[in-house]
Amino acid sequence: MKNSFVRFIIVGIANTIVGLSVMYILLHAAHLSYWISTFLGNSVGAIVSFFLNKSFTFKSEGSVAKSAIRFIAVILCCYFISYDLARNIVVSVLKDNQFFHTSIKTDLSVLVGTGLYTVLNYLGQKWFVFSKKTGAVISTDSK
Template structure:
């Protein structure tokens, strides 16, 4: 089960980046809004896509469970902080020539934390007593 979820999570993550990128590029290309605002909106669109795709497809939660959206937001805020911190730490230790390495390691760690957090915190299976 966890292998299937992990595989779908990786597909959803890739699609999330695509949603972010395409919406950002579309807004910028057509001059709809300022570049910085476009990036913020595209990130939010990608995050919303990630929430619903992971809830419905990766973890199979078709019914809305109370608190999942807030747990998802809290998880994403924490993993964003972890991503930035790991990136900065690697750049500090390995110097600026390692930008790509720092990005990849930081992304890998935050993606791993996102999966773990979604599996056991955001979209966790609820016990029978919680359902009553």
């Protein structure tokens, strides 16, 4: 499989299932806030994501430490941009709509934020974290 976006989506499906599960458990079972639930859910998914994307998606041979620092920077930026934007979009679109309960609006915000996060995260990882130009070791072995 040559397309890194397809591999990213495969890894992302697993991460999304794990991350969303944690988010909704924290939101509805633990009754934590939107921000804490989405942050912790994404953090759990991010740990798995880092290792799978480094080895499977982008096949990076770059330094784990350097990649990890860049990875954390990218996911934090993606998190705050996507979930804040999603919450503002959903709230503004459904602001006067009494048909949707507040918890439904929050759940929709989480889903919209997850979609935005996925796209932004892929672009950040491909171009900044695991880019062949940002620290990959080039092999001199000829086969």
